[in-house]
Amino acid sequence: MMSEQAGEEGGADAEAAAKQYAFLFKDADADVTISLNPLDIMTAGFDGGREGVKKLFTSALGGLSDTVARLSEQILPAMISVSVAGAAGADLENADLENIDTSIFTETITKLNNQDLEGARTEFSSQLDGFLAQFDVTLTEDEQAEVMNAYDELVNLATNNKTEDFSAANIFSAMGGSGESEGEGGAADMLAILADPAALADQLDEETLQTVNLACTGVSAFLLVQAGLWAILALFAFLHIFLPNKKVGMWYVKLLCWLPCFLFFIAPPLALAVAPNFVELPAVVSSLAFGGMTFISGICLLVLWLISIFWCHPIKKRIKRCTDALRARRA
Numbered sequence: 100m101m102s103e104q105a106g107e108e109g110g111a112d113a114e115a116a117a118k119q120y121a122f123l124f125k126d127a128d129a130d131v132t133i134s135l136n137p138l139d140i141m142t143a144g145f146d147g148g149r150e151g152v153k154k155l156f157t158s159a160l161g162g163l164s165d166t167v168a169r170l171s172e173q174i175l176p177a178m179i180s181v182s183v184a185g186a187a188g189a190d191l192e193n194a195d196l197e198n199i200d201t202s203i204f205t206e207t208i209t210k211l212n213n214q215d216l217e218g219a220r221t222e223f224s225s226q227l228d229g230f231l232a233q234f235d236v237t238l239t240e241d242e243q244a245e246v247m248n249a250y251d252e253l254v255n256l257a258t259n260n261k262t263e264d265f266s267a268a269n270i271f272s273a274m275g276g277s278g279e280s281e282g283e284g285g286a287a288d289m290l291a292i293l294a295d296p297a298a299l300a301d302q303l304d305e306e307t308l309q310t311v312n313l314a315c316t317g318v319s320a321f322l323l324v325q326a327g328l329w330a331i332l333a334l335f336a337f338l339h340i341f342l343p344n345k346k347v348g349m350w351y352v353k354l355l356c357w358l359p360c361f362l363f364f365i366a367p368p369l370a371l372a373v374a375p376n377f378v379e380l381p382a383v384v385s386s387l388a389f390g391g392m393t394f395i396s397g398i399c400l401l402v403l404w405l406i407s408i409f410w411c412h413p414i415k416k417r418i419k420r421c422t423d424a425l426r427a428r429r430a
């Protein structure tokens with residue numbers, strides 16, 4: 100999606116950025132899970148400020164640190180390739196990046212992840228000429244030294260100047276917003292936001308922040324109404340235990356309380372199943388999956404209908420028959 104957006108903006112720079120985005124993320128395959136907590140939504144809605152939204156984002160995206168680590172490791176071979184090719188003077192704008200083989204650095208990445216930094220550097224150096232041959236680039240000794248310096252800079256970022264163990268995520272954290280090239284810097288910014296969701300709230304302008312607050316307020320009101328209807332039913336059911344009239348009205352629950360299950364559990368996957376027949380969806384959208392605890396409201400509503408059909412309704416018919424028989428006898 101980032102690649103397509105960059106390409107749609109037009110211009111040579113945008114096209115180059117689109118190619119680099121596609122290249123950097125070509126091997127990325129990780130699930131991103133968003134978990135919304137009703138209490139955090141209400142805080143963001145009724146608080147009306149930035150702190151509530153930050154808490155919501157942190158809660159909703161709080162489990163992404165592992166995802167960011169996986170993405171960083173998956174993107175690392177392409178990141179090294181782009182950095183090396185750029186330092187070697189390769190023409191990245193006109194290169195056929197889709198067919199560039201980054202697996203040549205697999206052993207280097209393995210050694211880095213195993214904290215064998217010296218062995219990784221030796222392995223990288225031995226594979227350098229073969230990799231750059233894909234760009235029709237041949238290095239002089241001075242140019243090779245520059246490329247090795249670029250590699251050492253990446254390793255320094257990944258080890259926080261050799262004060263920590265090697266971690267690909269450190270590279271993107273350090274590069275985020277540092278003014279790197281469009282492809283690298285944009286990827287780094289995105290991963291930095293995923294690693295620290297609260298930072299996204301800090302970047303929202305006031306108009307967008309108010310829109311988020313308003314949306315959360317609306318969702319909160321909807322959830323409170325739904326919860327209130329169930330609470331009223333529970334209260335009436337309890338009170339009628341002690342009253343002569345045992346009948347409890349359930350029409351208001353049957354009328355409205357199917358909405359949470361439908362809107363948040365049934366409708367989204369149904370829409371994704373039907374939408375491809377009318378529009379072409381990006382891969383990232385078509386792979387969305389939805390779940391949640393709202394299915395409980397659907398189960399409870401189904402139970403109410405079953406009680407009504409197989410218990411309440413037969414009793415109601417028996418009462419009607421008895422009433423009719425009594426009237427006939429009186430007549």
